Amino acid sequence: MKGHWLSAVAASALLVCGLAACGTGTPNSTAGGLQIWEGYTGAEGKAFAHLLAEWNAKHPAEKVTSLYVDNDDSLPKLLTAVKGGSQPDIAYVYGSWAPNVAQIPEVVNLTKVVQRPGVDWSDFWVGERDVATVNGKVIGIPALVDNLAVVYNKTLFAAAGLQPPGPNWTWDQFIADAKVLTVPAKKQFGTAYVTPGSEDTVWHWEALLWEAGGEILNASNTKAAFDSPAGLQSLDTLRTMAVTDKSMYLDPTDSEYANLFNSGKIGMLVTGPWDLSGFPAVKYGVQIMPSYPGTNGGHQTISGPDNWVIFNNGSKRVAAAESFLLWLTATPQATYFSLHTGDLPIRQSVENSPGFEQKMDQALPGVDTFITNLGNVKQARPQLPTYPKVSTILGQMIVSVLLGKTQPQAALASAAQQVNQALASGSSS
Amino acid sequence: MAVRAVLERRAQPGRRRQPGRPARPKAREQAAGWAFVTPAVVLIMLFGVVPIVWSAVMSFQRNNLFSPNTPFVGLANYRQMLHDPVIAQAIGHTIVYTALFVPGTMLVGIFLAVAMNRKIRFISVYRTAAYATMAISTISEALVFIWLFDPSYGIVNYLFHLVGIPQQQFLSSTSEALYVIVIMTIWGWTGFAVVVYLAALQGIPQALTEAAAIDGAGRWATFRRITLPLLSPASLFLVVWLTINALQLFDEVYLSTQGGPLNSTTVLVYYLYQQAFGGANFNFGYASAIAYFLFVIIIVFTAIQFRVGRRLVHYRS
């Protein structure tokens, strides 16, 4: 009895070592149903289920079953599964995680696969291809594409006597419109911005930076490039609205802004097509992003594509997964999915098919502007494993300017210094 | 009382044993003790202690969860904590939060439990209402409080406006956001405190409080001299458990402010989650190191509480 607890400690020590050793797991090589993890709900869920059923009917030997995993929660689940050796065959992965996901050894290299005849890799938008490629290696097949544009409340514009935004509008016009649309007595704001400091905060600003002709990092991704006149101009735009004009509602929750817009309290929003179905109570219009005259940024916008990633659970399963994904993302299926969900087409050929845009716009008014706006996506965010660190620094910079705590010039300089440090030390982690 | 008994025992050197109480536990008692604890202990060791030891190992590695390459780096993660400016902030916020949340919840809990410890009409409804706050999912709780404290549209600012207090920024303010979270979580934990105190109050024989009333003691004096000391085991339990939870605050921060604005609500567990999964760095080794640092803080707090408890808590045996 006395030595009881001592031996218990010894046993658990052995257990830990033993388990640590088998922690790497063994890939299961039984060819059987494939498993795909995705986060589709509502209309997307139904459309995906339909396509899945179609595939399973035609390919009973390569059946695919899906598991719903909310995309925001999928990373801890995915990483745990990988560490435990129980990863799925295919998973839906946010594009912003791509540079890190590429480091997982079980992720299949699809570079040769996408070059196969009939796949037409260049038919996918350039933003998508950039995000699916890390260091020259293709690690995913595009699953979703979107972009940012301006959604505005037609009723509020008319009530304020303002002309609705035109395709050649500028940021000065945006600022002026926002000011007119802000009516403190009615608790109405011209525009809104999300301030949790996360990537959502950051990518909205990056669109402005690009429109001002600026860059996030230098060409070799070794130093910050955003502390430039373009950076100053874009940050100043935000500051004018948030601090000086007070025409910008600051939303720390990342979800209130949409409900506020739907309640007619916000004049204009910079957001994506996913929000459109959340505005049933508002007569809204969609316009492309404004530009900064005198710069070469044009009406550029930013896109946040996501990928399907394949995990290696044995060559048979990989082959089956590849054929499933190539089928799923082929033009006919992609067209079906877009038409039934309102999601932007992942292929240019889908956009070009006759009658497509009209049909989309009938189902979801305003989405055709987002579709044509895909042509305004010229570049992607840096595909670096250290980008998340850069994003955090940028997020703090933007929020501190929006809250009036720092001046743009100083904020940019300080953020650039931190980013340079992060990039320098990042290569070793 | 307990203290005096111990002193009496020490003062009589000739009598080292009280009758009926052996100095060494008998073999039978040992066996019974071990037999009784084994089922729970095996499970808790396997699923609790082993992962903790494992995490300790991870805290000495450079581990980003994506690549299989996890080299040992000794104390590098811990040293990184010393140079991380956000860690100091996170520690501060965690401690301020705990210092407000724990006493706050206990006070509200004991007040409501005393109020509910009587057989008046609707008492089951009131009690169920208190428990209900525990049942509500954290996301619903977060959503309601975000709305209540919204700077433009929330009720709290509206009430302030009626009374003449200027509009506050609450969750958008670096100085106020943490306090809003304190209020939110006190609300969420009130039910638990009420449940614990009610169960304890139900165990206090009414004969005692009646005897005090007969002797002429006022209600407050009865409460202070009789009820509170008899509630001290429950209070100790609550203070320990609430502190352990407060120091590990995560869900409400994740669902409402996400550590913002500008890290003003970043607490230690939220920060380590950001380091591990939140896209800040995917640095699981560092996250494990932070978790261990917090672990030490919690152990210290808990040990202090038990020590103090030994002197102040009155067990009826």
Next chain:
Amino acid sequence: MAAPITAATTAAPVTPAALPGRHRVRLPFSPWHLVLVPATIVLIFPFFWLVITSIETPAEALRFPPILTPHHLDFSNYTQALQAAPFGRFFINSAVVAVTTVVANVVMCSLAGYAFARYRFLGRGLLFALMMTTLMVPFQVTMIPQYIITKWLGIYVVGEFGLNHIGALIVPNAATAFGVFFLRQFFRTLPIEYEEAARVDGANRLVVFWRIVLPLAGPALSTLAALTFLDSWNNFLWPLIAVNQTNQMTLPLGLATFQSAHSTEWTLLMAGNVMSLIPIMIVFFAAQRYFVRSAAATGLTGI
């Protein structure tokens, strides 16, 4: 003990001998209601909001500030929610997991808690401290090792305890340090005389525990049962990473299907939340009534 008390505490509060010159306002109800009603409103308010949102149309639900007096009611949110995913299955899974976890906890933690409170055995202090430490490291850090251990358990020990089985959701939580701690504190408050008397009479330890101590532990056991049920019912993160098949999901995972990254179906989510709350409220209501009965039955008088 119960009988003489109830008569005195039903309606108006007991007042000490009336002092001359002091007016006592006699309310037709206990003044405690004046405290409890506002407190209850503050506590219940979010539920009210939840229920209202669950019967609103999306047009009115997607508003900020929220509309609390909707013009159109839509009860179909409940039927839509039930049809959106196999909620019947999720409900059964949650129920099985919760009930089993509660029973396992009550049995194992009461045995262990009692031993820690009353028996002296070598290593007691160290073991108790070691178990307490399991409460002090956040789950986000221990979940990966726990996942691997569960997987190992399923492969090498008992299949049903491993991943992809309901057992994986039960076994890791079948005994918690919280339960042991809570019950140990409680058992220490019981007067030891009864147990000692029974031992002197010749009863063995198990009988003492079973016949004397457990009946006295009613309030604490039902509290632990209610809390464990709640924890198990609402547990999200562990089922999220341990369950890989839709037909093993529990209710919280099922509710998550209404919340995707960019769009949340608020009306369905709230309807689902309300339905998920009902079993918890039933359990709590039942548990708190048991408190009163068993506390009155303890018959403890004096110290």
